[in-house]
Amino acid sequence: MALNTDFQSLTNVIEDTSQRDLAVFENLWRTRDADAWAEHPEIYRLLCQRILKLGEPLLAYDVAAEGVRLFATDVHLRQLLALALARSGAPGAANAILAALYTEGCRDEETLGLLARTHKDLAGEAKSDEESRHHLGKAYDFYLQAYQTTGGYWSGINAATLALVLGKEEIATSLARQIAAFCKEKLNHERSHAERYWLVSTRGEAALLLRNWPEAEDSYGQAMELGRGDWGNLQSTRRNAYLLMERLGASSPRLEEILAFPSVVVFTGHMVDRPGRDRPRFPGRFEEAVKEEIRKRLRQLCAGFGYASAACGSDILFLEALLELKGEAHVFLPFEKESFIPASVDVVPGADWARRVEHILAQAAEVQVVSQHSRRGGSVVFEFTNLILHGLAKGRADQLGTKLVPLAVWDGHLGDGLGGTATTVERWRKLGLQVEIIEINKLIPHTEILGKSSRECDAAPKGEGTPQDDSVLPFKPEIRALLFADAEGFSRLADDEVPRFVEHFLGLVGDLLARSASQPLVKNTWGDGLYFVFANVRDAGQFALDLRDDVRSAPWQDKGLPDLNLRIGLHAGPVYACTDPVTGHSNYIGSHVSRAARIEPITPSGQVYASQAFAALAAAEGVREFRCNYVGQISMAKKYGTFPTYVVRRCTKDVV
Numbered sequence: 001m002a003l004n005t006d007f008q009s010l011t012n013v014i015e016d017t018s019q020r021d022l023a024v025f026e027n028l029w030r031t032r033d034a035d036a037w038a039e040h041p042e043i044y045r046l047l048c049q050r051i052l053k054l055g056e057p058l059l060a061y062d063v064a065a066e067g068v069r070l071f072a073t074d075v076h077l078r079q080l081l082a083l084a085l086a087r088s089g090a091p092g093a094a095n096a097i098l099a100a101l102y103t104e105g106c107r108d109e110e111t112l113g114l115l116a117r118t119h120k121d122l123a124g125e126a127k128s129d130e131e132s133r134h135h136l137g138k139a140y141d142f143y144l145q146a147y148q149t150t151g152g153y154w155s156g157i158n159a160a161t162l163a164l165v166l167g168k169e170e171i172a173t174s175l176a177r178q179i180a181a182f183c184k185e186k187l188n189h190e191r192s193h194a195e196r197y198w199l200v201s202t203r204g205e206a207a208l209l210l211r212n213w214p215e216a217e218d219s220y221g222q223a224m225e226l227g228r229g230d231w232g233n234l235q236s237t238r239r240n241a242y243l244l245m246e247r248l249g250a251s252s253p254r255l256e257e258i259l260a261f262p263s264v265v266v267f268t269g270h271m272v273d274r275p276g277r278d279r280p281r282f283p284g285r286f287e288e289a290v291k292e293e294i295r296k297r298l299r300q301l302c303a304g305f306g307y308a309s310a311a312c313g314s315d316i317l318f319l320e321a322l323l324e325l326k327g328e329a330h331v332f333l334p335f336e337k338e339s340f341i342p343a344s345v346d347v348v349p350g351a352d353w354a355r356r357v358e359h360i361l362a363q364a365a366e367v368q369v370v371s372q373h374s375r376r377g378g379s380v381v382f383e384f385t386n387l388i389l390h391g392l393a394k395g396r397a398d399q400l401g402t403k404l405v406p407l408a409v410w411d412g413h414l415g416d417g418l419g420g421t422a423t424t425v426e427r428w429r430k431l432g433l434q435v436e437i438i439e440i441n442k443l444i445p446h447t448e449i450l451g452k453s454s455r456e457c458d459a460a461p462k463g464e465g466t467p468q469d470d471s472v473l474p475f476k477p478e479i480r481a482l483l484f485a486d487a488e489g490f491s492r493l494a495d496d497e498v499p500r501f502v503e504h505f506l507g508l509v510g511d512l513l514a515r516s517a518s519q520p521l522v523k524n525t526w527g528d529g530l531y532f533v534f535a536n537v538r539d540a541g542q543f544a545l546d547l548r549d550d551v552r553s554a555p556w557q558d559k560g561l562p563d564l565n566l567r568i569g570l571h572a573g574p575v576y577a578c579t580d581p582v583t584g585h586s587n588y589i590g591s592h593v594s595r596a597a598r599i600e601p602i603t604p605s606g607q608v609y610a611s612q613a614f615a616a617l618a619a620a621e622g623v624r625e626f627r628c629n630y631v632g633q634i635s636m637a638k639k640y641g642t643f644p645t646y647v648v649r650r651c652t653k654d655v656v
Contacts (some may be wrong), residue, residue, distance in 0.1 A: 025051050029063055041071040048080045057087035057631055058602065058645075075101060079110055086114070088631050089647030090604055091121035112146035113155050120162075125649065133166070140166055153179050153186075157202050160209055161240065164247055176209035197226040201237040208244045213252045216241075221258050234261075235400050242401065261402035262304020262327070266393035268386065268424040269314025269409030270440060274347055281411055282313055282440055284348060289443045290314065290409060295321040297438060301405050303327055307393035309334065309385055310360060311344040312353035314409040314440075319360045329364040330392070334385040336369055337361070370613075371574060371592075380477045380574045382419025387479070390428070391616025395628075398619070407436045431622050477574035480521070480588055481540035481614065482596035483532040485547065485568040488605045490528035497561060501528075504559045508550055518543040522586055533588050537572050537617045541626045541648055544568045544608045552606060569599030570610040570648065572617045599645070612644040626650050 025047060037043055044067030051060040064081035071077055078097055085094035095118040101111050116139040123135035140162035146155035160175035183203040190196050204219030220241060227234045238259045245251045270282045282290070294317055298306075306322040307330045308315050319329050333340045346354040361367050370385045390406075397404035406428045410421050428435050493501055509530065513523065518539035520532035534540035551566045573592030580587045595611065603609040610618075615628035628646035 025054070026059060029059065038070050041067060041074050041077060044071070045074075045076050045080065048077070048084070052080070052083060052087070057084045058604075060084040061088060061604075075106055075111075079114060082114055082118070085604075086118055086121060088604060089607055089609075089629060089649070091118045091125070093604075094118045095122060107145070107149055109146045109150040109152045109155055112142045112149070113152075113158075116140075116142035116146070116155070116158065136162060136166060140168075147175070151182075153182050153199070153202055156182075157205050161205065161244065164209060164244070172209055176206040179203075180206035180210065180215075193226065197223060197230075197233065200226060204237070205240055205244065208241060208248070211248070211250070213255065217252060217255050217258060220255060224258060231261075231400060239401060260302075261400050263301050263403040263405050264305040264307070264393050264397040264400070265298065265301060265303045265322075265405045265407050266390050267306060267308040267315070267318045267407050268421050269318065269438075270411065270421055271311050271315075271344070272313035272348060272351075272353075275349065280444070282409075283444065284351060286444050287313070287317060290438070290440060291317040291321055293438050293443060294318050294407075294409070295325070297407065297436060298322060298325055298327070301407070301436070303405070305393075305396060306330065307332070307389045307396075309344075309389065310340075310357050312347060312351070312357075316345075316353060316356055316360065318407070318409075319364070320356065323360065323363050329360065330366040330389070330396075331361060331364045331368070332385055332389040332392075333367070333369050334381045335371060379418040379420075380479060383423070384479055384574050386419060386424050386427075387620045388613060388616045390424075391618065391620035392612070394619040395615065404433075405436055406433050407438070409438045409440050411441045412437075412439060476577060477590070478577050478588075479572065479617075480575050481534040481537045481570065481572045481617075482575070482588075482593060483520075483530070483534065483540050483544055483568065483570055484597050484600040485530040485544075485566050486600050487528035487551075488565045488567060489562055490564070492562065500560050501564075504554075504556075504561060505551075505564060508554060509547065512543075512547055512550055516543055516546060518546075522588060533575075537570075537614055537621060538623045538625065540570055540572070540614075541608075541610075541618060541623065544570055544648065545626060545650055548606065548608055565605045567600050567603040567605055568608040569596060569601075569603050570608065570614045571596035571599060572611070572614045602645075608648040610646045610648050612646065615646040624651060 029047065044063055048060045048063040048067065051063060061081065061084035064077055064084050067074065067077040068081050078101055082094040082097040082101075085091075085097070095115065098111060098115040098118060102115060119135040119139035119142065123132045123139065126132035126135060140159060143155045143159035143162060146152060147159050156175055156179045160172045160179060163169070163172035163175060180203055183199045183206065187196065187199050187203075190199060200219050201223040204216050204223055207213075207215035207219055220237070223237055224234065227237070238261070241255070241259060245255075272282050272284045272287065273280055294314075298321055303322065303325070305328045306318065308318050310316060310319065310331050310333060319331065322329050334344075341354050341357065345357050368388075370388050371381055394404050406425075408421060408425050410425055414422050425435055425437070487501075487505060490501065505528075506525065509525075513519070518534065520534050520539075520543070522531075522533040524531040532540070532543070534543065548566055548568055551564065554564075556562065556564050571592060573590075573595065575588040575590040575592050578587055578589060579585070592613075599609055599611060609631075610628055615630075618626070618628055626648055627650075628648055631645055631647050
């Protein structure tokens with residue numbers, strides 16, 4: 001649409017509840033008539049609010065920042081700017097904006113509540129218990145002030161919970177009684193489904209603070225029913241309940257049962273036998289027996305979410321059974337569907353696996369193509385896919401606070417090769433996971449299993465659709481972690497400052513490299529740009545955070561330089577190792593290098609952002625030194641596309 005249309009037309013488009021596609025709002029923003037918009041702060045407010053509701057804080061930040069530049073005294077726009085910053089992983093910057101509003105006399109519930117929220121976030125990032133307690137104290141003060149000023153039950157219950165955390169038990173109890181009475185009265189008249197959910201869940205939290213277990217059980221039971229399917233809100237409610245029970249040093253088995261979430265299942269399993277297999281492993285005529293065993297196991301596990309690929313045989317049977325049980329299916333293809341189906345699905349003449357996989361993909365909650373590598377990329381592509389789906393399944397389980405269950409249809413033999421069922425089960429077990437095994441050989445009559453040794457029979461015949469032998473590849477792909485960084489402020493340096501930049505800024509990077517335990521395989525720099533390749537995501541993430549912290553804390557003005565900061569982007573994926581014919585040095589090339597380079601330009605100053613692949617591998621490899629928090633679907637630099645993006649932070653304790 002043309003975006004220089006009149007104000008009313010623009011607001012109608014933004015307000016139209018059918019416009020759920022982020023692309024509509026992004027196009028609206030990218031092609032706006034700046035002169036026309038400069039007359040209407042309402043457009044900036046409305047567009048920013050809608051984008052935030054879609055969970056895209058960086059684009060919302062761009063909108064709010066321009067709005068604040070044009071309408072510097074607009075309180076609502078400044079609040080939205082702070083909220084966008086807080087949700088994009090920059091609570092310090094958000095806190096500064098809100099503190100300024102507070103100093104100017106803005107004492108409304110929105111400003112006070114957001115200011116309190118940023119102090120809670122800062123408490124979670126604190127490096128010491130003393131610093132954490134300071135921020136929790138500030139959060140409590142602002143929530144209490146908001147409640148005393150406005151009577152809002154949301155700020156009141158937060159004040160009560162933080163009072164308990166801070167040891168102010170009498171205040172916590174008094175506030176909880178007031179909030180419980182308010183919610184009970186308001187529920188007699190409230191008809192809005194969404195509002196009733198928050199009133200009931202808040203009443204449950206107040207009941208916990210008052211140690212009224214029957215009331216808590218009843219309220220949380222109603223909340224779980226009202227919020228059915230809204231996992232984000234349910235987990236927020238559930239998380240606070242568990243944290244409160246931990247603080248109280250007490251729990252209720254009945255309440256834990258009420259708050260229980262379905263399990264997340266990550267799956268691997270054998271493909272159905274191809275024609276000509278020397279010794280049967282999974283003959284197609286036994287698919288119903290295998291599917292029934294999968295269905296039975298899913299019921300036993302109370303499975304609600306499933307993560308798998310979609311090859312013919314076990315994968316498809318798992319996904320069909322999950323969907324029949326009303327579970328949520330997340331499907332990961334190692335490469336594009338047009339290549340994947342002939343390679344790994346439609347491989348048995350006369351079978352209808354291709355039709356069945358199309359039906360699954362149409363019903364799935366999520367379908368992702370993991371890599372641009374084709375099936376000719378070797379078994380590394382399949383291993384990368386298994387790591388991604390495991391990592392994202394673990395992330396979902398952690399997010400929901402529920403159980404992650406690895407499930408495999410496996411004959412118990414070795415020989416699949418990298419990316420196969422056996423290697424996946426072995427990796428899960430090395431991580432200390434309890435793997436549920438459906439022993440396929442017990443579902444097939446013994447007379448079917450005849451012929452060669454187990455190692456010989458387990459190696460599927462090489463052919464179309466099987467992982468290629470990596471030893472024959474001229475360039476061998478390896479799963480590596482990639483770091484790109486850029487020094488903000490470099491372009492503004494005068495010529496006589498550049499030597500000081502080389503000496504002090506690049507010198508700082510060199511010093512870190514010299515002392516760091518996280519050593520890169522490849523390192524390069526050009527101007528203010530840095531490029532490193534690491535053997536694994538743990539090394540890359542730790543080095544990135546150390547580098548960010550060193551740059552943040554350096555006294556640049558003492559060294560004759562303006563304040564400098566870094567934007568750091570992280571990614572991981574299969575890349576090709578080679579010796580560069582031009583430089584003679586080792587290097588890594590491939591589409592994932594290009595993908596990594598697009599993350600850094602959209603990263604906020606002073607932050608470390610990562611791709612979903614990096615976050616997934618960190619989870620799959622059991623990284624505990626840092627965590628990756630989702631910040632939204634972000635448009636990459638140079639029109640590279642829109643991808644899930646995460647902010648990387650050092651691990652700290654949960655804060656209520």
